[in-house]
Amino acid sequence: MLEYLAIALIAIGIFLLVKGLTERVEIQIPEYREEEFEERERRKVEAGGVVLIGPIPIVFGSSRMAVLALILTIVLMLIVFLLFYV
Incomplete structure (x- = not known):
């Protein structure tokens, strides 16, 4: 039963990958003058992995996102351990 679920998930993943690669995306970039660009507020971006x-x-x-990523990794490793060995 789990074999069929695994095959279905792999097939769905391949389908979504192919659909995403073949889909045409049009990006509209508005023209900015230098004065408008300088007046825009800066945003702080945090990332981690x-x-x-x-x-x-x-x-x-960054420190906060790195800690969050590490906690999520530990949780995922525990889930994999439980599914694999139990």
């Missing part, structure tokens, strides 16, 4: 190379995590990003 974790790369797992075997059991060794490599954490990168």
Whole structure:
């Protein structure tokens, strides 16, 4: 039963990947004058991520997002451990 679910999820993923690659996207970029660009407010952007190379995590990003990414990675590793060994 799980084999059919796995095959269905893989097929859906491939379909969405192909659909996303073949879809045409038109981006409209408005013209900005330098005065308008300088007056716009700056926004703070935070990002973070974790790369797992075997059991060794490599954490990168701003402090808050890196901690959040590390916590999510630990939770996902526990879920995988429970599903794999139980």
